[in-house]
Amino acid sequence: MSDYLVRALAFDGKVRAYAVRTTDTVGEAQKRHQTWPTASAALGRSMTAGVMMGAMMKGDDLITIKIEADGPLGHMIIDSNAKGEVRGYVANPQTHIEERFQEGKLNVGAAVGKNGFITVVKDLGLKEKFSGQVPLVSGELGEDFTYYFVTSEQVPSSVGLGVLVNPDNSILAAGGFIIQLLPNTDEETIVKIEERLKSIAPVSELIQKGLTPEELLYELLGEDQVKILDTMPVAFQCRCSKERFADAIVSLGANEIRSMIEEEGSAEAQCHFCNQVYNYSKEELEALEKEAK
Numbered sequence: 001m002s003d004y005l006v007r008a009l010a011f012d013g014k015v016r017a018y019a020v021r022t023t024d025t026v027g028e029a030q031k032r033h034q035t036w037p038t039a040s041a042a043l044g045r046s047m048t049a050g051v052m053m054g055a056m057m058k059g060d061d062l063i064t065i066k067i068e069a070d071g072p073l074g075h076m077i078i079d080s081n082a083k084g085e086v087r088g089y090v091a092n093p094q095t096h097i098e099e100r101f102q103e104g105k106l107n108v109g110a111a112v113g114k115n116g117f118i119t120v121v122k123d124l125g126l127k128e129k130f131s132g133q134v135p136l137v138s139g140e141l142g143e144d145f146t147y148y149f150v151t152s153e154q155v156p157s158s159v160g161l162g163v164l165v166n167p168d169n170s171i172l173a174a175g176g177f178i179i180q181l182l183p184n185t186d187e188e189t190i191v192k193i194e195e196r197l198k199s200i201a202p203v204s205e206l207i208q209k210g211l212t213p214e215e216l217l218y219e220l221l222g223e224d225q226v227k228i229l230d231t232m233p234v235a236f237q238c239r240c241s242k243e244r245f246a247d248a249i250v251s252l253g254a255n256e257i258r259s260m261i262e263e264e265g266s267a268e269a270q271c272h273f274c275n276q277v278y279n280y281s282k283e284e285l286e287a288l289e290k291e292a293k
Contacts, residue, residue: 005055005084006213007229010221014185015193017221018052019177019213020234025051025086026163027171028236032275033089036096037165039073041106044163045141046078047088048176051234053120054080062123067144069116069136071109072097079273085237087273106165112139118148142176149180156181158197162204173208177216196220238274245269245278246288254292261285 005020026044029035035043050065057063061082068075074091097107114136122130132152137143142161149157161176179193197220200206206216217226249257249267260267267280280288 001210001212003234004213005051005232005234006217007055007232008214008217009227009229010217010225011185011189011192014182014189015221016180016182017177017217017226018055019216019220020048020052020055020175021207021213022048022051022174022176022234023171023207025234025236026174029088030169030171032236033093035090035093035169037169038097038106038108038111039090039093039095040165040169040171041163042073042095042108042111042141043076043088043090043093044171044174045108045161045176046076047080047086047236048161048163048174049141049145049159049178050078050080050088051084051086052176052178054082054086055084055232057082057122057124060125064121064123066119066121067112067116067136067141068119069113069139071095071111071113071116071139073111073113077272079239084232084234086234087236087238089272106163108141109139112136112141114139118144120148120152145178149178156185158193160197160200160203162202162207164204164208173204175207175213175216176203177220179220193221196222236274238271238276240271240274240276242278245271246280246284249280249285249288250292252292254289257285257289257292261289 003021003024008017030040054063065078073095076090078088080086095111097110099107116136117133119133134148134151137147142159145159149155158179163174164172166172265282269278
């Protein structure tokens with residue numbers, strides 16, 4: 001099964017729901033950044049939330065999520081769009097918390113830290129970008145994104161995120177869900193959903209067992225209550241290119257480029273998001289210097 005996302009309504013349109021499998025997407029991030037288990041879980045959970053939040057956008061809209069707290073992980077930045085493309089990185093990828101690891105638990109809260117914020121910036125192609133920021137609740141991320149939706153977007157939500165890591169650091173399973181109550185959802189429906197959420201197994205375990213995103217929603221909300229609207233492939237996808245970095249070099253100005261040529265004779269640029277390295281020869285730098293004049 002490859003990674004994909006489903007959008008759905010439930011309980012006669014009173015509930016909006018998203019579910020996604022991100023095993024390969026998170027696996028790609030793990031390989032590119034060489035993350036250790038707890039960092040993999042933190043980055044994977046954040047990317048899983050990010051790709052679902054991207055699916056709430058339209059057209060060429062972009063969403064950027066920054067998570068910054070006082071844990072050893074440092075900050076994480078996730079970028080996603082409405083097309084199922086997501087990328088992300090963590091400041092300290094070789095972070096692992098051994099505590100609880102032998103029990104099969106990844107202590108993401110200890111790695112992220114509790115004193116910090118989630119900041120979400122939505123670029124809707126307008127003059128001003130929409131920005132919302134909330135303090136972290138636990139650093140475990142599912143609860144933190146739930147709090148973000150309730151507080152910043154005033155949408156009662158439940159967010160479940162999970163990543164399982166193999167002994168060799170590769171990703172065994174990853175995925176998540178977002179359940180959102182639309183206005184005027186009755187109390188009976190809310191109670192039903194709360195009861196089901198309390199009894200469900202961790203999302204990463206369900207994905208490891210082979211449940212599809214559709215089946216995940218059936219498990220969460222009841223198959224007879226869920227109406228699938230559409231599905232969309234998701235993948236780790238970076239927007240960087242040699243041309244984009246060349247534009248950044250030009251923006252430094254001709255004098256700075258001349259210093260690069262005289263001191264180094266070449267230049268190297270590396271993308272934070274995907275770790276791709278771009279090299280610029282002396283001749284290429286001279287061409288960029290002319291462009292900068």
